[in-house]
Amino acid sequence: MSDDVNNAAAKANPYSTLLAVLGGGIALALVIVAIGFVARGGDGGGSEGGGTTAAIELTDFKIGGMLDVPAGDVTFALANKSSSSVHNVVITKDGTEVAKSSDIAAGGSENLEVAGLEPGEYEIYCAISGHKEAGMTATLTVSEGGGEGGDSAMGGMDMGGGSSSGGGENYAQMDKDMMESFQPFVDSLTSGRPNTEGIGGQELAPTIEPDGTKVFELTAAITDWEVAPGQKVKAWTYNGTAPGPTIRGEVGDRIKVVLKNKLPMGTDIHMHGMVLPNTQDGVSPVTQKLIEPGETYTYEYTVEKPAVAMYHPHASGMHQVPNGMWGAMIFSPKGQGGSAGYQIPRGRTVSGTPIPADLKVAREVNMVLNDAGVIGLSLNGKSFPATEAYTMKTGEWMLVNYYNEGSMSHPMHLHQFPQIVIGRDGIPLDSPYQADTVSIAPGERYTVIFQAERPGVWVWHCHILNHAERESGMFGMVTAVQVNQ
Ligand SMILES: [Cu+2]
Numbered sequence: 001m002s003d004d005v006n007n008a009a010a011k012a013n014p015y016s017t018l019l020a021v022l023g024g025g026i027a028l029a030l031v032i033v034a035i036g037f038v039a040r041g042g043d044g045g046g047s048e049g050g051g052t053t054a055a056i057e058l059t060d061f062k063i064g065g066m067l068d069v070p071a072g073d074v075t076f077a078l079a080n081k082s083s084s085s086v087h088n089v090v091i092t093k094d095g096t097e098v099a100k101s102s103d104i105a106a107g108g109s110e111n112l113e114v115a116g117l118e119p120g121e122y123e124i125y126c127a128i129s130g131h132k133e134a135g136m137t138a139t140l141t142v143s144e145g146g147g148e149g150g151d152s153a154m155g156g157m158d159m160g161g162g163s164s165s166g167g168g169e170n171y172a173q174m175d176k177d178m179m180e181s182f183q184p185f186v187d188s189l190t191s192g193r194p195n196t197e198g199i200g201g202q203e204l205a206p207t208i209e210p211d212g213t214k215v216f217e218l219t220a221a222i223t224d225w226e227v228a229p230g231q232k233v234k235a236w237t238y239n240g241t242a243p244g245p246t247i248r249g250e251v252g253d254r255i256k257v258v259l260k261n262k263l264p265m266g267t268d269i270h271m272h273g274m275v276l277p278n279t280q281d282g283v284s285p286v287t288q289k290l291i292e293p294g295e296t297y298t299y300e301y302t303v304e305k306p307a308v309a310m311y312h313p314h315a316s317g318m319h320q321v322p323n324g325m326w327g328a329m330i331f332s333p334k335g336q337g338g339s340a341g342y343q344i345p346r347g348r349t350v351s352g353t354p355i356p357a358d359l360k361v362a363r364e365v366n367m368v369l370n371d372a373g374v375i376g377l378s379l380n381g382k383s384f385p386a387t388e389a390y391t392m393k394t395g396e397w398m399l400v401n402y403y404n405e406g407s408m409s410h411p412m413h414l415h416q417f418p419q420i421v422i423g424r425d426g427i428p429l430d431s432p433y434q435a436d437t438v439s440i441a442p443g444e445r446y447t448v449i450f451q452a453e454r455p456g457v458w459v460w461h462c463h464i465l466n467h468a469e470r471e472s473g474m475f476g477m478v479t480a481v482q483v484n485q
Contacts, residue, residue: 001098008014025337028129043308046354053077056124058104061134062272066143071119076112080104086234086374090127091140092119097466103128103233105119108317119144129322138402174471181473182230185385189457189482191483196386199368201328204245204281213300216247218327220313221262223325225375225388226387228383228475233374235324235381236263238311242381244327247311248338249303257299257311259291266315267288271298273309273426273445276301277461283314290315307331308340308426308445310368322373324381326405328366339364340401343447351434361449362396363374369440369462370479371406377467377476384478391482392452399449399480404440410477413437414450415458417481423447437463452483 049449054066058080078101080087089101089112101112102201119142126136184195206214218238223241224234237467239243247253268291270282280301284290291297309329309379332342341364347357370378392398400419401423419433425445440446461468462477469475 011349014128016352017220051075052311055079058082058084058089058126058136061131061136061249063126063138064351067124068143069117069136071117071142071144073113073115074117074142076114077109078104079109080106082106085131085132086128086354087136088128090125090126091458092123096120097390100127100470101225102231102336103376117142117169121267127372128319129319134257134462138430140429144239145172152395167279171222177471177473178226178469181385181475182378182386185189185389185474185480186248188385189480190387190392192391194386194388195229196382197380198226198241199388200241200243200381201246201368202241204239204247206249209256211254213256214249215256215258216245217260218244219260219262220325222264225381226386227378227381229388231383235312235374237324238304238322238327242324242370243366244325246327246366247329249331250336250338251303251306251333253331254304254335255299255301255303258296259299260296261293263320264293267320268297268315269300269311270314270317271309271311272335272443273305273307274301274303274307274329274331283345303331305331306342306426308401308423308447309446310405313404319373321405322375322407324373326368326370326373326403328368328401329457329459330366330401339399340423340426340447341399343426343428344399344449345422345428345432350432351418353418353420353434355449359397362392363390364399364401365390366401366403367412368411369406371408371410371467371477377462379477379479384475387477387479389480389482394452394455397449397451398448402438402442402444402446402448404439407442408464408467409441410462411437411439412460412477413463414460414481416454416456417452417458418448419448419450421446421448429470452481455485457481457482 032220052069053075054069055077056065060082075331077340078089085101088103091099099112099114101110104110122140124138124140184246187193196199204216207354208214220238222234223237223240224232226232235242246314259269268282268284278287280299281287310326311329312326330338330340332339336342341361344359345355346359375381392482418436419438420432420434421438422432438446460479
């Protein structure tokens with residue numbers, strides 16, 4: 001029956017095949033919810049009967065206000081009373097996220113609606129890097145009471161975790177939100193135009209000194225960054241983008257990286273994955289002095305080994321890195337043009353797949369993963385539907401360098417095409433292998449290649465489902481490859 005529905009929808013809407021592919025691939029929670037819907041005999045919920053409004057004040061660095069609420073539907077009226085800091089609110093129960101607000105600018109406010117809160121003790125905190133530790137955490141007590149509406153008669157049905165529990169969800173609305181959340185991405189894919197301002201990770205052209213030294217200039221500053229359509233944050237960036245610009249070169253290159261610090265605090269650069277003299281390790285105060293606001297500092301070295309590396313601050317990394325300070329640096333063997341393709345096992349057979357001796361990479365993609373700070377769950381500094389969509393022709397090969405600059409592991413799952421893992425942390429593997437899901441832990445880099453053998457739109461996402469969707473639809477670590485004939 002559901003196939004009939006899909007087919008009818010496919011005729012009615014040219015995007016619906018794509019939507020079906022995109023939606024069907026990931027929306028496991030939706031399936032669970034659908035099962036719940038049937039189990040409830042078709043009572044789709046809806047939240048008649050009032051609910052509670054609880055005023056919550058966010059200050060530097062406390063959470064105050066109405067922290068004792070009755071069970072049921074609760075609207076948290078969040079007010080950020082800080083004069084300078086972005087804050088947000090996450091509500092968890094036994095470590096599982098129940099609700100999360102967006103990032104609220106200083107002086108701003110937001111209504112966070114939580115349907116069907118069940119009695120118990122919850123943790124409420126600010127997830128901006130360092131704020132919880134600074135004191136922005138409190139206990140939210142939800143007490144028995146209210147008791148209006150038949151939803152509470154549902155008691156004890158396990159919805160499989162996540163944010164769906166108890167009653168009050170409007171499933172029809174969830175379906176609509178989920179399907180609609182793809183539209184801006186589809187529009188971008190069709191038009192080839194991004195739906196946010198700013199593209200990170202662009203190639204940084206060096207200036208060349210008379211002796212051949214390549215000079216890469218970086219400026220660290222707080223800049224506006226559009227993470228998703230309309231969602232602008234104060235990101236901490238190199239040259240105004242997240243990721244910062246991509247630095248490429250070859251073994252034997254003499255390199256200077258010149259950093260201008262326009263941040264309100266000290267910084268440094270650790271080039272994670274490079275083989276360097278100790279003086280260039282970028283760890284203040286151990287190997288250098290802190291680069292104070294307004295100062296300029298130069299790193300200088302000769303590239304000794306091929307690398308798929310990433311650069312980021314070491315000082316106050318917990319604050320600066322999640323907020324956007326990261327970039328890729330790739331150094332190939334001499335004569336290979338700064339590509340990570342030196343790791344490709346050409347002419348070998350990997351897990352039954354022959355790797356052509358003359359394999360040409362049609363596209364080399366860097367994908368920087370982040371999950372914290374003002375940028376949050378993202379691929380290359382963008383949250384779905386603002387993530388870049390990749391277009392390829394059937395038969396082409398893509399090479400992907402994953403970099404995890406976040407605080408959690410992310411199992412990156414590409415639909416349909418096995419990823420041939422060829423390198424880890426820039427080191428070619430003696431035994432490459434295939435996987436449809438590649439887990440990248442914080443600090444790790446994995447290089448994979450895949451051949452786009454079948455046309456279609458194939459989604460590509462982190463398989464921790466709440467890194468890829470929320471009740472209002474897909475977001476975060478989701479993108480897709482469109483393979484044309
Ligand atoms: Cu993830």
